[in-house]
Every structure is written in structure tokens, then in C-alpha cells.
Amino acid sequence: MNKKVSERLQIFAMLAPNLVLFFFLSIYPVVWCFRYIFFQYGGLASGDPIYIGLGNFKRLFTNDPVFIIALKNTFIYAIGKVGGVLPLAFFSAMMLNRKNLKGSGFLRATLFMPTIMSAAVMGLVFYLLFNVYNGEVNKYLLLLGMKTPVNWLGTKNAMLTVIIIGIWGGLGNYMIYFLAGLQGVPQELYESADLDGVNAIQRIWYVTLPMLGPVLKMIMMLAIVIAFQDITTIMVLTEGGPVNATMTLFLYAYQFFFPISPGSVVTTQFGYGATVSLVSSVIVGIVTIIYLVVSRKLDNLY
Amino acid sequence: MKRRHSFFSIFFNVLGWLIIGVLILFTVYPVIYALLGSLKTNAELTLGGAIFPKDPQWKNYVKAFIDSNFITYSKNSLLISLGTMIVACFTSSLTGYIFARHEFPGKRLLISLYGAMMFVSIGSVALYPIKLFLQKFSLDNTLLALILVLTGSQITNVFLVMGFVKGIPKELDEAAILDGCNIFSIYYRIILPLIRPIVGVVALFTFRNTWNDYITTLIMTMSNKSLTTLTVAVVQLKYSVFAAAEWHIMLAGASLAIIPVLLLYVFTNKQFISGLTAGAVKG
Numbered sequence: 001m002n003k004k005v006s007e008r009l010q011i012f013a014m015l016a017p018n019l020v021l022f023f024f025l026s027i028y029p030v031v032w033c034f035r036y037i038f039f040q041y042g043g044l045a046s047g048d049p050i051y052i053g054l055g056n057f058k059r060l061f062t063n064d065p066v067f068i069i070a071l072k073n074t075f076i077y078a079i080g081k082v083g084g085v086l087p088l089a090f091f092s093a094m095m096l097n098r099k100n101l102k103g104s105g106f107l108r109a110t111l112f113m114p115t116i117m118s119a120a121v122m123g124l125v126f127y128l129l130f131n132v133y134n135g136e137v138n139k140y141l142l143l144l145g146m147k148t149p150v151n152w153l154g155t156k157n158a159m160l161t162v163i164i165i166g167i168w169g170g171l172g173n174y175m176i177y178f179l180a181g182l183q184g185v186p187q188e189l190y191e192s193a194d195l196d197g198v199n200a201i202q203r204i205w206y207v208t209l210p211m212l213g214p215v216l217k218m219i220m221m222l223a224i225v226i227a228f229q230d231i232t233t234i235m236v237l238t239e240g241g242p243v244n245a246t247m248t249l250f251l252y253a254y255q256f257f258f259p260i261s262p263g264s265v266v267t268t269q270f271g272y273g274a275t276v277s278l279v280s281s282v283i284v285g286i287v288t289i290i291y292l293v294v295s296r297k298l299d300n301l302y
Numbered sequence: 303m304k305r306r307h308s309f310f311s312i313f314f315n316v317l318g319w320l321i322i323g324v325l326i327l328f329t330v331y332p333v334i335y336a337l338l339g340s341l342k343t344n345a346e347l348t349l350g351g352a353i354f355p356k357d358p359q360w361k362n363y364v365k366a367f368i369d370s371n372f373i374t375y376s377k378n379s380l381l382i383s384l385g386t387m388i389v390a391c392f393t394s395s396l397t398g399y400i401f402a403r404h405e406f407p408g409k410r411l412l413i414s415l416y417g418a419m420m421f422v423s424i425g426s427v428a429l430y431p432i433k434l435f436l437q438k439f440s441l442d443n444t445l446l447a448l449i450l451v452l453t454g455s456q457i458t459n460v461f462l463v464m465g466f467v468k469g470i471p472k473e474l475d476e477a478a479i480l481d482g483c484n485i486f487s488i489y490y491r492i493i494l495p496l497i498r499p500i501v502g503v504v505a506l507f508t509f510r511n512t513w514n515d516y517i518t519t520l521i522m523t524m525s526n527k528s529l530t531t532l533t534v535a536v537v538q539l540k541y542s543v544f545a546a547a548e549w550h551i552m553l554a555g556a557s558l559a560i561i562p563v564l565l566l567y568v569f570t571n572k573q574f575i576s577g578l579t580a581g582a583v584k585g
Contacts, residue, residue, distance in 0.1 A: 010485040011406050018393035022455035026419045028435070029428030088325065095322050107322070109571040111329055116567045116574065120516030120537045121559045125336045127540065128549055134348040136335060168328065173578070180579035200314060229423055232516050236537055250425035257430045258521055262541045270430070277427040285421065 033274040041271040049271065056275035067276065069244050070252040071283070073159065077248055078227035080163040085170045086223060092171065093178035094204070108179070112172030119169060123236030126165050127153075130237075158238050158245045165233050170226075174219060181215030182208070217295050224291060228284045235260055253277035333560065340550065340557040347549040362554040370551065372535065372558060379531040379559075382519075383512040385449040390508040391501050394456040398463025399489050399497075403475065420457050429521045443526035451522055452512050459504045466500040467493060503577030506570055513563055532559045 037056055041049035060067055092111055096104050114122070129135050130152035138149040152161045185208060193207050209216070231251045234240060239260045240247040251260070256273025259266045339347055340362055341355040366372050400406075401413060432451060436442040470493065478488045494501075516533055523529045530538075536555035539545065545552070567574060 007404075007485060008406060011400055011404050014396045014486060014489070015400050017389075018397035018456060018460065021393060021450060021453060022416065022419075022457070024435070025428070025432060025451065026455040026457070027415075029431045030422060030424055032431035033424055033427065091318075092322060092325060095318050107326065108575065109567075110326055112571070112575055113333070113564075113567065114329055115578075116510055116514075116563050117333070118514030118516065118533050118559060118563075120514070121533055121556050122332060124537050124540055124552060125332050125556050128339075128347075128552065129332060129335060134350070134549075136350065139350045168332070171325065171329065176575055176578050200311065225421070229425060231425065235517070236540070250427075253425060253427050257427055258524075262538070273427060277424045281422060281424050284423070288421065 033278055036271045036274040037278060039271040041269075043268045043270060052271070056272050057279075059272065060275055060279060066244055066247065066252065067249075070247045070249050073244075073246060074228060074248040074250075074280075076159060077163060077166070077230070077246075078224060080159070081166040081170065081227045081230075082220070082223045084163060084167045085174055086220070088167065089171055089174035090178050092175045093182055094208070096175070097179055097182045108172075108176070111175055114169050114171065115173045117169070119230075119232040120236050122169070123165070123233045126161075126168075126233075127237050130161050153238055153242070155242050155245045158242060162234055162237060162246050165237065166227065166230060169233070170223070174223060177215070177219045177222075178212075181212045181219070184215065185211040213299070220295070221288060221291060225284060225288060228287070239264065249280035249283065250277065253280055333564075336553050336556045336560060339553040342550055342553075344547055344550045347553070359550065362550045363558070366551055366554040366558060370535065370539065370555065372532065372555065374528070375530055375532045375535040376558065378529055379513055379533070379562075382445070382449055382452065382529075382531060383509050385445075386452045386512040387505050387509045389449060389453045390456055390459060391505050393453065394459035394504055395463050395494065395497060395501050396489065397456075397460045399467050399493050401460065402464045402467035403472075403488075403493075404485065416455075416457050416460060419455070426517045426521070429518060433521065442522070443529070445529060448519070448522050448529055452515060452518055453508070456504075459508070462504065463497060463500055466497050470496050500577075502573060506566075506573055507577060509566070510563055513559075 036049065038051060038053060039049035040052045040055065096108055096111075098104070129137050132138060132149050132151050132153070135152070137152065138146075141150060151157060189207050189211065190203065193203055198206065228248075229250055231248060231254065234246050234248060234251055235254075238246045240251050240255070253273050253276040254260065255264070255266060256269045256276065257266070334353075338353060338355060341358040341360065343355075343359055346352075346356060401409070429451075433442055436447050436451075441447045474492050474496075475488050478492050483491060513531075514533055515531075516537060519531050520534045520537075523531075523534065532555075536552070536559050539548065539552045539555055542548065
């Protein structure tokens with residue numbers, strides 16, 4: 001019995017360091033946010049929190065055009081990024097998955113390189129690259145015969161630019177996931193498919209993709225969830241602008257608490273900001289669940 | 303069975319490698335631009351021209367180091383990244399080991415709570431209550447608090463270690479118990495040496511994450527700039543009054559922030575890549 005107690009104590013002592021961080025850094029903030037969704041609260045300077053019931057939700061769903069814009073933008077960004085990055089990553093993985101291919105390791109390592117870069121620092125570099133007048137991208141485009149410089153960071157193109165950078169950052173990452181999945185496809189299947197005389201596209205469609213099924217599902221889910229939460233690049237590159245053109249849900253919630261850039265003015269609205277961030281995370285959850293249900297339905301069809 | 307090399311298969315092959323070439327260029331170009339641009343003059347950068355600097359301006363780095371106080375920020379970056387790395391390895395390996403090997407009341411609930419929190423994300427908003435809480439105890443603005451907040455709850459790494467420990471034969475633990483080892487000494491003497499590969503992955507990923515982190519460090523050091531890291535300081539150059547005339551300094555700063563991780567990556571890219579798949583695709 002005594003031994004049991006001492007064992008329990010040891011177990012608890014060994015868990016404690018991580019447990020403290022887990023409760024303080026993961027659980028506590030969520031609980032804090034939950035508490036304030038029913039309040040109007042602007043911080044210590046603006047007096048005590050006022051209980052307003054479901055007022056924050058009412059404002060969010062009926063009286064907040066920026067939230068709707070952010071919601072739309074988040075979906076555009078996520079669809080654009082996932083839709084761009086996954087096919088390219090799959091393609092790269094297919095090309096680099098050949099046996100006895102010299103230099104394949106080097107090519108993989110090169111394509112994976114953006115994954116280790118700071119999104120914020122590279123956001124700054126891209127900010128210079130995509131600059132309207134002095135940026136290299138426009139200089140090359142003008143050399144290639146474009147008539148007027150493209151305003152990459154203007155209202156019309158900012159979202160496209162952010163998506164391109166998102167693809168830049170994610171390509172290698174998803175390629176590695178695909179490569180890991182491709183390792184699991186038995187070589188014999190390809191051999192027997194070859195005996196049947198299928199062409200390259202049939203090989204991919206009838207052998208690779210079905211065999212990749214579960215991994216593909218995982219990768220898609222990961223890509224969607226991550227894309228919904230990317231805010232660093234946007235924060236550095238466009239600050240959500242111009243005029244909310246690249247404002248996404250999590251960035252929108254953020255600016256109720258902290259300034260996006262040193263110059264921007266925040267009117268802190270913790271109650272409303274908490275509501276926005278909780279609703280945003282619920283939306284991500286719902287999208288994930290819908291995705292899981294739909295992909296299971298599709299499985300049953302086969 | 304040899305596959306026929308028809309005209310089409312050669313055509314698609316060439317096209318395929320062409321696309322890979324474009325993707326490689328797309329991947330590498332921004333980094334090359336930053337590294338080479340850091341040695342150009344501001345005029346060379348803004349007016350455009352050759353890819354390589356005419357006359358390497360090493361003084362850009364001198365200027366960044368001295369005028370923009372980057373010596374301090376580099377030291378901070380290194381100290382904070384190493385600190386986070388050590389705490390992360392320690393906390394995640396302990397918890398991963400306990401989760402994999404020992405029973406205690408509430409274990410299943412706790413593990414599912416960890417799993418659930420992987421998907422519940424309220425974003426950077428979480429930093430506000432954390433900061434407020436630390437303020438109450440005057441712990442904000444301290445190096446220790448910054449390191450702990452950046453370490454975070456390590457959920458993914460805990461599961462990574464847990465999976466790895468489960469792959470180690472239990473007989474080893476049992477033999478150690480017979481030899482009189484207690485729970486901690488099993489961890490320390492038996493498990494820890496065996497899980498070194500996965501702890502290495504945790505270390506690598508945590509170091510990179512902390513070194514590259516922007517938002518958390520920015521918020522946590524808002525009122526104490528002396529703890530700011532390279533990454534945050536570099537991005538802040540964008541908001542300087544002289545930003546338009548200081549592209550060369552911005553790129554020198556960006557290169558200072560990039561080069562250490564790039565060097566680390568040159569030597570450890572295999573571990574980075576295998577670490578990524580160890581965590582993700584198995585589940």
C-alpha cells in the first residue's frame with residue numbers, strides 16, 4: 001500500500017511540469033474566453049464588465065459586416081491555399097518518389113526548406129518582393145512585357161498574394177506527408193497494373209489515389225485546419241488590409257485584444273473579441289466535422 | 303516487365319521535371335533574394351538590376367548589429383530558443399513516458415483532454431488572459447515566463463513521445479523493476495537513452511518554432527523590449543520611419559534571422575523530415 005502511494009506521488013510529480021503548462025496555457029485561456037462572451041468589457045481602464053447576455057452573439061451575426069467579410073476571406077484563403085498546395089505537393093511527391101533517383105534527397109530537402117523559415121521574417125521579405133514600384137516580382141513582369149505594374153498588395157490582389165505565400169510555405173510540408181503515404185503503397189500493385197497495360201494517369205487514378213485514401217484524408221484535414229488558423233504572414237504582409245481585404249477570422253479576433261501593427265489603434269473589446277474567437281474556433285470545428293462526415297460517406301460509395 | 307518509352311511518356315517526363323524546376327525556383331528564390339539582397343545598397347535593391355550585389359556591402363550587417371541593437375536580440379533569440387528547447391524536451395518526455403507506461407486515476411480523461419485541445423484553438427487571443435494572469439504576480443516581462451509561455455503545453459510532442467515509448471518492449475521496464483528501479487529511475491536510466499531519437503526531433507522542432515515565433519514573443523515582450531528576439535525585431539523594422547530607405551537593413555536583419563536555422567537545417571534536414579512524418583501520418 002505504501003509503495004502504491006509513493007508510486008502515485010512519483011507519477012504525479014513527473015506529470016506536474018507539463019500538466020501545469022497544459023492547464024495554464026491551454027485550458028485556462030479557453031475558460032477565460034468562455035466567461036467573457038456574455039460581457040461587454042474593454043479592460044481595466046474602461047470600468048467593470050457589464051453583463052449583456054447574448055448581446056455579443058447578436059452583434060456578431062446581425063450587425064457586424066467585418067465579421068462576415070472575415071468569414072468569407074477565411075474560406076477563400078483556406079480553399080485557395082489547400083486547393084493550390086495539395087495538388088502541387090502531390091505532384092512533387094509523385095515525381096520524387098522514384099527509386100534510384102539521384103539527387104531526390106536534395107530536391108526534397110530543398111522543397112521542404114520553407115517549412116523551417118519564420119513566416120513572419122519571410123512575410124517581410126515577400127513584402128519587399130511584392131512591392132508595387134520597387135519589388136522584384138513586378139520588375140520581372142515588366143521585363144516579360146506586362147504593361148503596368150501589378151498592385152500585389154492592393155485591395156484586388158492582396159488575397160491572391162497571401163495565398164501564393166501560403167502555398168510557398170506549405171508545399172514542402174505536404175509533399176513530405178504525401179511521400180510518407182506513397183511509401184505505404186505496395187510496389188506489386190504497380191507491377192500488376194503495368195501488366196494490365198494501364199497508362200500513367202490510370203496508374204495514379206486507380207492505384208495510387210485509392211491506396212493513399214486514409215493518408216490523403218489525414219493530410220486534407222490537417223491542411224484545412226492549419227489554413228484556417230494561419231495569421232502570421234497576413235499580419236506582417238497586409239495587416240488584414242487593405243480595407244479588410246485579407247482580414248481573416250483569427251486576425252479579426254486578435255485585433256480586439258492587441259494592435260496588429262505598432263501604428264494601429266486598438267479599442268480593446270475583450271467580451272466581443274472572446275466571442276469572435278470562440279465562434280471562429282467553433283466554425284473550424286464544424287468544418288472539420290463536415291469534412292470527416294463527407295469523406296466517410298465518400299468511402300462508403302466505393 | 304519494361305515500360306515502353308513512347309513519345310508521350312518522354313514528353314510528360316520532361317514536362318514534369320520542368321514543373322519541378324519551376325517549383326524549386328519558386329521555393330528558393332525568396333531566400334536567395336534575402337541573402338543576396340542583404341549585401342546590396344538600398345539603391346540597388348529598389349532600382350533593381352543584377353541578381354548578385356555589385357560590391358558586397360558587409361557594412362549592412364555592421365549597421366544592423368550596431369544601430370538596430372541586433373547583438374542583444376541575437377543573444378535573446380539563442381537564449382530563449384535553447385531554454386524553450388530544454389524545457390520542452392524535459393516536460394514532453396516525462397509526460398509522454400508516464401502516459402505510455404503508467405496507470406493512474408483520471409488518465410483516460412486527461413489523455414482525451416490533451417487530444418481535444420489539439421483541435422480547440424482560440425488563436426493568439428489566448429495570450430491575453432495568460433499575460434493578465436502573469437501580471438498579477440509580476441511575472442510578465444521575465445525571461446522565465448517568456449520561455450514557459452513559448453514552450454506551451456507541448457501536446458503534439460507528448461503524443462509523439464508517448465507513441466515512441468509504446469514501441470519499446472515492456473520487458474525492459476520489468477527487468478529494471480526487478481533490479482530495484484523506481485518509476486523515475488526507469489525513465490532516467492532505461493527510457494530516456496532509448497527515446498533519444500524522438501527527443502531530438504522534439505528539440506529540433508521546438509528550437510525552430512521558438513526562433514521563428516513572432517506573435518507570442520511580440521505580445522509577451524511588448525512592455526519589455528530588452529527581451530525581444532531577432533525575429534520580432536526584424537519585422538518591426540517594417541514599421542520604422544525610415545523603412546522605405548532601409549530595404550538593405552531589413553534584408554540584412556532578415557538574413558541574420560534566417561541563416562542560423564538554415565545552417566541548422568543543412569545538418570539536420572533528415573531528422574526534420576523524418577520527425578515530421580513520425581508525428582503525422584501514423585495516427
